[in-house]
Amino acid sequence: MATIRNRRQVLPGFRFTLGFTVLYLSLIVLIPLAGLVVKTAGLTLPQFWDTVTSARVLASYRVSLLTAFFAALVNVVFGLLVAWVLVRYRFPGKKIVDGLIDLPFALPTAVAGIALTAIYAPNGWIGSLLEPLGIKVAYTPLGISVALVFIGLPFVVRTVQPVLQELEKDTEEAAVLLGAYRWRTFRKVLLPELVPPLLTGFALAFSRGIGEYGSVVFISGNMPMKTEITPLLIITKLEQYEYSQATAIALVLLLISFALLLLINSLQRWTNRRLRSA
């Protein structure tokens, strides 16, 4: 109670909304996830450790983390660009492009995986163009990243877009009146406001990428130690009826994502507060 500052007295609905949030969160997310922990607890500590640090599992973390990181990075740069163009400029077909951004959510991941593999396989539209250049996309880590860029794009665009839309012209106007150059305006005035949604977008795209399965298995080739992603190893464990080992690996994956999200959320709130007090 003491932590709730005076604002609480001003605006209504705190208890109700927070109560509902926590209740719903618990029912849909936390209790089911607790099942994961309970199941993993069936392993002894050494068993758990052996499972999550075996050579193949470690190699798969590397593949999953690196490809997801790379894909999220691509999405932050190009996602911002796309959002910017969609919000600020006029060009023919803009509404269509705006609508297309959501497609990766609507298309089942397996379909996306099959379509992307068809495009980037050595006999595909783009794959056949890249082949003579010595660039292989399908069945390499690059292919995994391509799939994850597809999966993650809406996360970045749709988090940045509304904020960009709401950014009031006034801030910019003031900056220009003060004589700032365009690029400087962007860097000093707009970018700080865009950092929180960009960070969020990055974190979401990244953590979604780590866990993605459906689209990746088609394009990755699934070679052990090279292009085997961690979710595939979870499936492999299930296939051997090793439920607790599967949940153990899942738990590690979950903790990595959770730590990353927590870090970025904290960072973001910190920058936010600093901005507001400045």
Next chain:
Amino acid sequence: MRNLKSIRLLVVVALIVSVLSACGGGKNNEGSASPSGSQGASPSAGGKVPKSVELLNVSYDPTRELYAAFNKSFAEHWKQETGQTVKINQSHGGSGAQSRQVLDGLDADVVTLALAYDIDALADKGLLKSDWQNAFESNSSPYTSTIVFLVRKGNPKGIKDWDDLIKKGVQVITPNPKTSGGARWNYLAAWGYALKQNNGDEAKVKEFMKQLFDNVPVLDTGARGATTTFVERKIGDVLLAWENEAYLAKKEYGDAFEIVTPSLSILAEPPVAVVDKVVDKKGTREVAEAYLKYLYTPEGQEIAAQNFYRPRLQEVADKYKDQFPELNLLTIDADFGGWKVAQAKHFADGGTFDQIYTKGS
């Protein structure tokens, strides 16, 4: 003011109700779903023959076409015999995944899977008797298959036998034995061949397997994924596949492919079983058993053969003998000590398959 408060109260109540109904939605839906699911149960308790009955057959991936045809034939047969309408629902997927679903509560009356190991897993949890494999003739496997090679037209790499698969420059497509039941048969067939060639020297066999998998550029998770990689993406020179899958691919894609039968392969016995716990609950034992028995009749065997499964019944086998060339076949029980042993030795973590990828390379 009062108005607002009551609205707020109303919304709160509505929210709680909707949340509860979301969780309890199961109950309501279940209420409407279970009668249809257990149609067999309640009337049989009443002693009258129910007008219609539903069966769920949980099967593995390559049997889709087989059971689509077989279900139709059985439904007609059952209608004639008993006057009862039987509706057979089908579920297909990877053999292991399907077995797990049944383990976790999918109400399968019968399972028709790729390996006995996956049905053993159900027996371990008490869903059926541990001697289930004696319930029907021929190890409860009404049809068999084997592993053959699918190559591109004209067989440009001249692939004739397992030896040719480890040659430099030959690309082999097989799914991942860790995730695909079919791929386990592929692996064991290759292993069995190498074992024979090297007079039982396992070190040499492992070397052979390593060379073989060095030639594998893509490990799809399932048999159909591997077929797509080979056929649609045009990757690889040879696809290791079920005989029935190879024929089906050839049928679907015309003459772009040829089937090569190696000198030695493995006898794949996809077993069938009635899930005791489910049929006793639903009261569908009679029809479930009749369903599986029908697989052994000339009609059932004919349908199996038409879908490129090797029939057990001699008269049908004779009729289709051009389709199924004779070859030497290893068996899982005689040559590999049964599925439990084979699974532990080759496909469990740290088994011979894992060693290919974790040692050295």
Next chain:
Amino acid sequence: MAGAVTTVTELSAEQRPKHLNESRAVRITLITIALLFVGLVVVLPMITVIAQAFRKGWEAYVSAISEPDALSALRLTLLTALIAVPLNTLFGAAAAWAITKFRFRGKNLLITLIDLPFAVSPVISGLVYILLFGAQGLLGPWLIDHGYKIVFATPGIILATMFVTFPFVARELIPLMETQGTQDEEAAVSLGAKGWRIFFKVTLPNIKWGLLYGIILCNARAMGEFGAVSVVSGHIRGETNTLPLHIEILYNEYQYTASFAVASLLMLLAIVTLVVKGLIEGRLVRSRHKE
């Protein structure tokens, strides 16, 4: 009148004084790069799907999407979205209100927990419900004994979908309401407005675009979810198959054309939701003009 988001911004782009806009060259370059990127990442796969869908002509397409199994899959998909999306929307609005309008300890943790379903591999988000409600699960045996079936039936599919689409609305609203602060609402309070009135009259107009995006994303994902639903569905043809699962089945039956046809149907559904979004936006803009 398709996108009022675009309508609004078009206005602002027109009104934007010259000194606040980039030079023409820069604009064109940026637009070109953005379009190329979207083309490569999104449009190309989409064209592949459509091209495959019509490989055997219009008739094959129609028969693929009007097949009984496809229709029953469509029904189940719509039902699932119809339940999961509104619930998650209510949740998102409540969570965003609590998080952005008040200060309390553990807020970062709460936000992160809300994000969590994004981070959970789809494989796992299905598995957790199996671990809970399956025959070997924690609650499963009791529920099954009492005749309740959650997994391998519609409720399980809905739950898994709710889990996967859980954060969308909240995630969309939180950053937005964060940048807006609480001044407007506080002003309304000082003018004597109460609870829901503040939300509907002050907050909602400010967040409606974000809310709409959230709902659309949530809906698109609810209809398209494959991994999690695949784990809890049981894959019974005509009974527990959603559209994405039906697509997989067709694909595995070598019916590539039919499978891509059904996939294009899902894309169509996504486009329909976009049209609906456009209509709502058009309404909102008009009503605002009247005010």
